[in-house]
Amino acid sequence: PEPPIVILTSNRTREVHDALKRRCLYHWVDYPDFTREMQIVHARAPEATERLSREVVAFVQKLRTEDLFKKPGVAETIDWAKCLLALDVISLSPEVIADTLGAILKYQDDIQKITGSPARKILDEVRAELAAT
Numbered sequence: 001p002e003p004p005i006v007i008l009t010s011n012r013t014r015e016v017h018d019a020l021k022r023r024c025l026y027h028w029v030d031y032p033d034f035t036r037e038m039q040i041v042h043a044r045a046p047e048a049t050e051r052l053s054r055e056v057v058a059f060v061q062k063l064r065t066e067d068l069f070k071k072p073g074v075a076e077t078i079d080w081a082k083c084l085l086a087l088d089v090i091s092l093s094p095e096v097i098a099d100t101l102g103a104i105l106k107y108q109d110d111i112q113k114i115t116g117s118p119a120r121k122i123l124d125e126v127r128a129e130l131a132a133t
Contacts, residue, residue, distance in 0.1 A: 056081045063104065063122060
């Protein structure tokens with residue numbers, strides 16, 4: 001029989017042993033651009049309105065530019081959209097972000113860094129960018 005093909009994924013938080021590295025082919029997968037992430041959110045959270053989806057994706061993409069211990073991935077974008085849907089949220093607000101930031105940031109230091117004024121600033125920037133498009 002053929003040996004299996006094994007795919008390892010990593011977020012680079014743990015070191016991989018050199019012997020394993022020598023036996024691997026590497027392919028870097030970056031975060032998707034806005035359009036692709038919107039397509040993913042539409043597919044995985046189709047109940048979300050266009051406005052909410054655009055705000056969520058734009059906010060998470062802007063958040064990834066911040067100096068965080070763990071930047072949110074696409075899974076967190078989807079989880080956050082579903083969380084907001086469960087709470088009947090129509091659009092983001094600083095209060096909603098403060099109440100749900102744990103859905104996209106997994107470390108307390110990151111949550112504290114973004115809560116309050118930084119979240120409001122990011123939301124304001126996101127809204128200005130979305131209005132311009």
